[in-house]
Amino acid sequence: MAEKPLARGAGLITPDPWTRLQSLTRARIALGRRGASLPTREVLAFGLSHAQARDAVHQPLDVAALACGFHAAGYLTRTVTSQAADRGVYLRRPDWGRRLAEASAQQLQTWPAPPGRLVFVIGDGLSSLATQRHSLPLLEALAAYFPDLHACPVVIATQARVALGDEVGQLLGADMVVVLIGERPGLSSPDSLGIYLTGQPRVGLTDAARNCISNVRPEGLPYAEAARKLAFLIAGARQLGRTGVDLKDDSDERLPGERPEPFLLSAAF
């Protein structure tokens, strides 16, 4: 039997005959192997992805551009910062990322925005890329359920952790705060947005008081789906009187197939 010419490591690598499944997922499946080890090309690809994810953590949020987008869409915004002065401190001191800088707290107290039942906090979190790309499209998708959504105060926060929303919500007298924040970037998803819903926000709450929708981005949970889940959770929270582990995401109960009944909620009343 004639030997095939060796090209690009052919014959060295044992291929996995399920590479077609790669079209269904971004997971690193069917990588092949040499003995028990990863092929060199996969080791190199992994290293590149890791470097890109590290960059996403450290890239600052373009606050001016983001605020501009929200204004153009008709929202009232304010910009605040946490007590973490820079990224290095932010990474080491999550507690500082959960509290507003003194000046920001004062500024919010004097904001003549209409006290809304619902307040939105747009935070950079660990991926400014996610916030930059997905926060406004998600809010616009949510507006399908809330005709008066554009009256809700929008607070853009830098060096922010999820719990920063508690202080913002408390200062603005909100019934509920929705925090949209960049999730820590993964190798295959540097721009996942997380949504956290917290009822009766006040300083000192724990994550047990929140509900979370994660991995919001076109390749993950699309805007329309995420907005539907969020509207469902807000409606459920109003009915239950609280958010957190007692509030369950049953928005898929009516699936599969049929579209859920459209429902409209009020943001401000």
Place this chain on the structure above:
Amino acid sequence: MLDGLLYGAGDAVIGINPASDSLPAITALLQLIDGFRQQYEVPTQSCVLTHVTNTLRAIEKGAPVDLVFQSIGGTEAVNASFGVTAAILEEAMQAARGLARGTVGDNVMYFETGQGSALSANGHHGADQQTLEARAYGLARRYQPLLVNTVVGFIGPEYLYDGKQIIRAGLEDHFCGKLLGLPMGCDICYTNHAEADQDDMDTLLTLLGVAGINFIIGVPGADDIMLNYQSTSFHDALYLRRVLNRRRAPEFEEWLERMGIADYRGELIAQTEQQPLLALAGLEDTRRG
């Protein structure tokens, strides 16, 4: 799941971290893995990693729950932040045992822990994170778990700053788990905001292997695309087994051999598209089409 099984992984548990905590989604996933497991007679157990109260509701609705998952910590305050109490865990354990799905033993709990969770929840009372981690193991032991998994570098650099700290914590956790007689394993992992990389994980993997770790977590290509952090790959587990001559669970080893996935020594066999597990994914059809 197929990727893992075809790489000889999965003798402890096949776990899914769901993107949604909704009950229908969780039930559908449980039924999916259970149907597969029964059809191919895979000698393992499955788990969908959701809050204990969701699992309880799934059990009430008749879902096939092998293992009850829950993250736990070393103080009452951190457990409150996770939304759990000793009573809820007890209730869940009894509910899962009530299903009588196990063939050997009645260890139905799967706990995850990790240094720093108490500080993260502001429930540390000034105590150091290793002490609190060991206390979490004390809580775990009450429920005779099948698996206790320290997700060592998961929370981030505010607790374990770099590779060196993650490696040390992994060994500390393993040591404490052994002292308490727990079926301790490790998710050897780090996040992208920590000063660590895959070389550090290779080091910890080897150290834990030498120290007699009970199980390690594997994800495809070491990349957890749901929770956005890096763990170890199925390839990594193969390396450790080969270098340290660590065998899989005997019944799982037999199954791999029967399925033509590994040979009698536990070494992987090159696969073709005729592999029965791949028929499940409809690959044959797409090949012809």
